[in-house]
Amino acid sequence: MDPVTALVVLGAIVLVAVAIGIVLRRRDGRVRATPAAEAATPASLDLPESAFGAHATLVQFSTEYCTRCPATRRVLGGIARERDGVAHVDVDLTRRPDLTRRFGVLQxxxxxxxxxxxxxxxxxxxxxxxxxxxxxxxxxxEDAHA
Structure with missing residues (x-):
């Protein structure tokens, strides 16, 4: 392969990789709707009933080696404290790997x-x-109070 063709192919590969990276970065952290059949209860997570909020619960799945999990824990805990009836629970998948498949956790x-x-x-x-x-x-x- 001549050098010009090799450079064009290399440039195309770099552009595709950058485009994929941009798409993945934009999707990271976005709220997505879930199927109506999916459910998470204190019993399904082996937590006491009191761990969940009266109106809503933020369930965070993390692992021991997750670098973004401590900051996420602080953010979600702060948001839960600002609202009555909202709780935040952190489930460590290192100790409960069975929940990974059950709740479809990919990251x-x-x-x-x-x-x-x-x-x-x-x-x-x-x-x-x-x-x-x-x-x-x-x-x-708002839906709960309507």
Whole structure:
């Protein structure tokens, strides 16, 4: 292969890799709707009933070696403390790997926004954006009070 063709091929590979990286970065931390059948309850996570909030719960799945999980824990804990009836629980998948498959966790942190009945209303893969979590929670709490 001549040098010019090799450079064109190399440039094309770099452009494709950059495009894939941009798409993945933009999807990271975004709130996504979940199937209505998905549910998370204290019993399904081996947690006491008191761990969940009266109106909503932020369920964070993390691991011991997750570098973004401590910051996510602080953000979600702060958001939960700002709203009555909202709780934040952190589930360590290192100790409970069976939950990875059950809840379809592909990366950590992963956050589920769960309503009072245990229905998962939204899922966030990666570090969540605080304003997105707050907006989704406000929507969920508004629906609960309507």
């Amino acid at each position: 950590t942190p992963t956050t589920l926004i769960v309503d009072a009945s245990g229905a998962v209303r939204a899922r966030i893969g990666g570090a969540p954006r605080p304003h997105d979590v707050a907006r989704e929670l406000d929507r969920l709490l």
